[in-house]
Amino acid sequence: MVAHARPGLSLSPLQDSGTGRAGSLLAGTGAWVGTSMGGLLGMLLAAEADSAHRIERLVLNDVGPELNTDGLAQLALYFGRPHHFATFSQLEEELRAHYGGFGIEGDDAWRRLALGSARRLPDGSWTYHYDPRIGEQFIHDTPRNSWADWRAIRCPLMVVRGAESPLLDADSVLSMAEAQPGLVTLEVPDCGHAPMLDRDSQVAPIAEFLTRPQRQRLPPYPQTHGNAWWRRMAAWLKRESRLKGTD
Numbered sequence: 001m002v003a004h005a006r007p008g009l010s011l012s013p014l015q016d017s018g019t020g021r022a023g024s025l026l027a028g029t030g031a032w033v034g035t036s037m038g039g040l041l042g043m044l045l046a047a048e049a050d051s052a053h054r055i056e057r058l059v060l061n062d063v064g065p066e067l068n069t070d071g072l073a074q075l076a077l078y079f080g081r082p083h084h085f086a087t088f089s090q091l092e093e094e095l096r097a098h099y100g101g102f103g104i105e106g107d108d109a110w111r112r113l114a115l116g117s118a119r120r121l122p123d124g125s126w127t128y129h130y131d132p133r134i135g136e137q138f139i140h141d142t143p144r145n146s147w148a149d150w151r152a153i154r155c156p157l158m159v160v161r162g163a164e165s166p167l168l169d170a171d172s173v174l175s176m177a178e179a180q181p182g183l184v185t186l187e188v189p190d191c192g193h194a195p196m197l198d199r200d201s202q203v204a205p206i207a208e209f210l211t212r213p214q215r216q217r218l219p220p221y222p223q224t225h226g227n228a229w230w231r232r233m234a235a236w237l238k239r240e241s242r243l244k245g246t247d
Contacts, residue, residue: 031057031210035194036167039063040146047149056214059158059206062168062194064176065146071166071193085126091118101164101192109198151179158184158209160202162191184209 032055034042039060046055078098085091092114104110119129157180161168170187177183186205188195195202 029054029056031055031059033059033061033197033206033210034063035061035197036063043146043149043153046155047152052152052154055155057156057158057210058153059160059209061160061197062162062165064159064168064172065150066169066172066175067167068169068172074166075193079130083128084121088114088118088126091126091128101162101166102194102196103162103188103191104196109196147179150176153180156182156184156209156212156214158186158206160186160188160195160197160206162193162195163187163189164192165194167193 032042032045034040040063042055042058043060043063043065045051046058083091083094085094092110095114095117096110099113104113117129118126120126159168159173159176161170161173173185173187177185184205186202188202197203197206
């Protein structure tokens with residue numbers, strides 16, 4: 001299953017209801033390739049005892065149990081406010097400026113991204129095709145300890161990181177490998193958050209990982225819950241909101 005980040009999706013409702021809602025996203029068993037929030041959701045499913053058996057392999061695309069809080073704050077602030085453009089061309093220009101780190105090449109690729117990211121408003125102007133309240137999840141979420149989830153995963157793991165990623169630091173990947181010694185890693189040069197997984201140099205290593213002989217699953221790992229980067233991020237955004245309210 002390929003899971004992209006879905007604007008407006010928060011992990012809290014999935015966690016609050018156990019794995020019932022999250023597990024319903026899967027039919028049977030299989031591999032999970034998740035980008036950004038889609039990767040965090042896959043990590044949650046693979047860590048939970050009730051759904052772990054459904055995730056045979058897990059690929060995280062530029063996401064992990066610890067994210068750079070400055071980079072996360074910039075994303076939250078950017079996507080937490082509405083964007084309006086008089087023309088479709090202006091929207092595409094903004095995409096090129098903001099998503100340059102995706103490593104996208106060629107006008108056709110940019111146009112496809114713009115077409116899939118745009119929504120026309122009743123007055124004829126354009127905006128991004130996502131819920132502008134997406135930033136609220138970073139303020140109101142109180143998720144669990146992501147490192148405990150990461151250590152609890154028993155299936156084969158792979159992480160893809162953009163070499164210029166503002167979210168997933170290289171040191172975090174090293175820590176992920178320490179906690180999961182069998183971790184397969186791929187760093188994409190000249191790319192930020194997140195690699196598009198649209199070219200052979202990115203797809204081939206993932207395909208090789210997904211098709212290699214399956215090793216026996218490790219025994220369950222004891223789970224603990226506590227504070228995580230989400231809580232630090234929420235505290236930062238709450239302070240920013242109060243400061244803006246006093247301007």
